[in-house]
Amino acid sequence: MSSSSLTRRSALLAGAGLAGAAMLQSREATAAPSGRGWDRSYSGGPDRAASPPAEPDRDYRPTMTPGGATAPWKVVDGVKVYHLVAEEVEHEFAPDMKARCWGYNGRVHGPTIEAVEGDRVRVYVTNRLSAPTTVHWHGIFLPNGMDGVGGLNQRAIAPGETFRYEWTFRQSGTFMYHSHHDEMTQMAMGLMGMIVVHPRKEPADEQVDRDFVIMLGEWKVVPGASKPDPNEMTDFNLLTMNAKAFPGTVPLVCKTGDRVRIRLGNLSAMDHHPIHLHGYYFKVVATDGGRLPRSAQWPETTVLVPTGSTRTVEFVADAPGDWAMHCHMTHHVMNQMGHEIPNMIGVDMGQTEKKARHVVPGYMAMGKDGMGDMAQMGMAIPDNSIPMVGARGPFDYITMGGMFTIVKVRDELPADGSDPGWYVNPPGTVADTATTDELRRDGIVV
């Protein structure tokens, strides 16, 4: 094969990796499309020489995946090597709520793959499932045969096999990985994770102090069942951030004044989740298509994260407190069984509870005044299920569940970076009963 018959895509992979790169760079000028005012490239451009493998803390500030983990890697001959093992995992969504899901490396979702633009990476994928699978690297520029669509770009990885994927990151941003074989089933079972690629040299005015990664997901686990139901299309009952449902979610801890980045990725089966942060606005600064120019960034308090996309938001955490952050679809801040019981607002409970027990033995009907008071009563619920809502908060029971977490901003943090506990409000800054004097002064008649 003569050098001129090499496609620019094949050279790096077919050759010795770094060896072939110099030649490729010299071809860049001619290979670039004549964009006539267009960006030069929409797929990362021609292959480039891999840069030396970047090191955390030296070359980039690592991200944090609250409730999740970052994938380990090692360097072999200048290439970062990762290993994903697809397997069944007993996963805890929240205290006392587990199911047998499909994940990677003993985790649901899989660990966050973190690298730096210019890194060459090799990812081995071992299939320990009972079904064939593949991995698609969502948003990543790579050779067509590494794209991971079963049947179209490769054959599926049979149970027991280990496949090798390999490319050089020619972009930075927030991306995702997931099964692309029998997607509906395998993604519903949990086969997905996040990918973060840092810029080789991040501009000073884009650097942050905290860099969080949150993957949004939705599941149907029938109360008492041992595994998710992949056929569900609409009535999801476990809504998760990094595969945890409140009160199982892990808070985002920040110091007052920190520049904060939150990278949201959504691989829910069907829903586009609107994630709302209390107390702040943020700017939407990037998608899985890359960083938005400043001129195009939208200020928001709620960012809609369409499924199959990522949204990166940034803000300065200048207001201390315990700030809720959650999906704004009201059924998505409920846990199991929130939607499956009759409407009892204003109705006597006696007969209805009997009826409901035919469906969910031992379960209690929704209160005649709603559900706010139910979770805290300690009523009987089926084994391996969680109350519809809640956890004890600093003031009262928190009547939220599912896709809900807390951004904890403090002037001082514990030295070990651990959860600082509940916020202590400055005196006089908490909503409470109005005094008789206040009501009289303001002419309020109640």
Place this chain on the structure above:
Amino acid sequence: MSSSSLTRRSALLAGAGLAGAAMLQSREATAAPSGRGWDRSYSGGPDRAASPPAEPDRDYRPTMTPGGATAPWKVVDGVKVYHLVAEEVEHEFAPDMKARCWGYNGRVHGPTIEAVEGDRVRVYVTNRLSAPTTVHWHGIFLPNGMDGVGGLNQRAIAPGETFRYEWTFRQSGTFMYHSHHDEMTQMAMGLMGMIVVHPRKEPADEQVDRDFVIMLGEWKVVPGASKPDPNEMTDFNLLTMNAKAFPGTVPLVCKTGDRVRIRLGNLSAMDHHPIHLHGYYFKVVATDGGRLPRSAQWPETTVLVPTGSTRTVEFVADAPGDWAMHCHMTHHVMNQMGHEIPNMIGVDMGQTEKKARHVVPGYMAMGKDGMGDMAQMGMAIPDNSIPMVGARGPFDYITMGGMFTIVKVRDELPADGSDPGWYVNPPGTVADTATTDELRRDGIVV
């Protein structure tokens, strides 16, 4: 407590309000995060002195909430005082269609709270419901203890109690308020409203002639039932603008050439509504995160309003006519029962109607040619329900319902600002049957 131990957040509230402000302002420089190119603040910045309470017409042009109302207020010692009473309300969605909902001050939704940047406000909330509640001020920068998440930021307001919320508006834009205790139930029952905060001094090129406020909502009221069903997750059958379903909605009346702003807020349980305006394009100029820079504004004819967010659009009403404006999800421009009957396209009706009557006594099956001709037949429908679609229009029956209204643009308006009636089209500008001569000239064979 020494002055240096004061947080910047607590000072204004703990102190005498206006009194503490001068001191705070002197601390701004040190309190500001060193953003290195970032905006200085993402939560409104340090507390600032409240400005003198702004007056409508003098300091700002008031908004209008078609089919709704604006909350009254009074000034006490330089503070604007509002009072919300959460209570059960018999609400009319459309003529002959009522349900017992939960609202504020006898209204569903609650009245629009209108103020101006720099105004200090005190909002009393009285709970006359049978369940505990709270109010969250969506998008507003305020002390953490005023944020209204039950359990997390405050204890819930028990039935009979009156709570006091208080802050200074340090931002302008379109925001919302709603219950944040047992959200799924209480929001589905109607506990929500809009907040508009005008800039203290609006730039001339952002001023408008008409400023409309529309809150989008969705409900399930089983035909014949007396109250909404908060457990519904997908099959909503009353889709509303300011809690009214067409033909109950109130049109938006404009004069030709008016600069028009429409502030859309969505607190539907689950849906992101795409609101389409006929005959025009508009620009999306703001979210609940604030005003978009001009460089970032998108032209649209349909704006997607994710639930839990606001979208403000602006245009010049330079084309006279009766222009439809509606959600583009086709089931959301239907009223009750549009979706609950068998598909009869092309089928004989006899047997089916009998079957359907087992479910909805007295009801008629969907016509074999669709539903366009049904509403106008005056067929029997259950008590306290509305036809799937429609109202009499200037030409024919309008086969739309739900989240549908009309923007009426006229060269001349009634002096009292009332509905100008149907548009009178200039001769020759209405689609109608082609003449034989036209068909012959154009070679159309039918």
Place this chain on the structure above:
Amino acid sequence: MSSSSLTRRSALLAGAGLAGAAMLQSREATAAPSGRGWDRSYSGGPDRAASPPAEPDRDYRPTMTPGGATAPWKVVDGVKVYHLVAEEVEHEFAPDMKARCWGYNGRVHGPTIEAVEGDRVRVYVTNRLSAPTTVHWHGIFLPNGMDGVGGLNQRAIAPGETFRYEWTFRQSGTFMYHSHHDEMTQMAMGLMGMIVVHPRKEPADEQVDRDFVIMLGEWKVVPGASKPDPNEMTDFNLLTMNAKAFPGTVPLVCKTGDRVRIRLGNLSAMDHHPIHLHGYYFKVVATDGGRLPRSAQWPETTVLVPTGSTRTVEFVADAPGDWAMHCHMTHHVMNQMGHEIPNMIGVDMGQTEKKARHVVPGYMAMGKDGMGDMAQMGMAIPDNSIPMVGARGPFDYITMGGMFTIVKVRDELPADGSDPGWYVNPPGTVADTATTDELRRDGIVV
């Protein structure tokens, strides 16, 4: 009628078309709203003289609607004349999967109407359906009486009648047309199509080499039924691009280096589809509200297309390969029956299949390892239905269906522009089993 009593809207239509235009132009200055920094017009401005009818290839590069067609037209006295016939159509969604739908001119959806800014157009609409209908021109600036909302802007077109619509295009972009009478029924049956209006003179840096048009749709056709069910609100089972479900979709063929535009329009009943392109990012450059300024364009790999809107994306096809492009909602890349069978992951099949056969005679239960292996088994399915997923691919069975297609980018294309077949990957660039040497070198234990 004196000239001063003419509205600017009626003159062109009531008069001789081109004849009245000169007079209108002289009125533009006074008719324009005093926007004080605003754009002069949000509805196309005052009527303008029609330009001479533009010719394809000479005045614009025609679009292509893969799997669909472009509407023919002829010029009569300087006006482009089109004819749409609404009628029942036997439509093939995919091989062996047909249903009786409603379309235009024997097609489902209707043909793409293509024109150029400044063209004057006359569209005749003949109703050969059994029900009254209308046509709304979504996003188009036109006289109010041409807007097509049944009852509001015109009377409905009765069966057998032919109506005339007429206007001058005063804008360019991607728009849509659809029934606006008994919308829910008639749109669910298929009455819709795309409209493309080219600029009179396209700026050089906005010109493209390939210009594709894709309309997104969703349908419920019960397996074995002969027609769509318009009452379905959530559980759609045929998800289409240009009314075709994979493997019935037609690929988008490009030459390496081509500048590519894809115009996506969505008139699905209820869903906002997130369309993901593999291997690339693109820029969102336009909506049905018009072209976005460069400063506002977002880079994306997945564009959310809200129903009732269009999104135009552009990229340079500089990476050869077979790249998947599809809706990222996992149930939308499944065909019929994907969602209607019990969850069998890890369960013995015997009893379940018997049970499922009560519902769908002859059908097979979902495999205990998911559904990836089912479609290729040649199992019995009901007449006139399609497997849940798939088609044979170059490597393996492709386990995707529905709203899925392939962007085929090649260095060389067949001279006749036909489908170039499957991509031949350069050696060493396809994910495959890792060798023992590779595993040993990289220290991977499996």
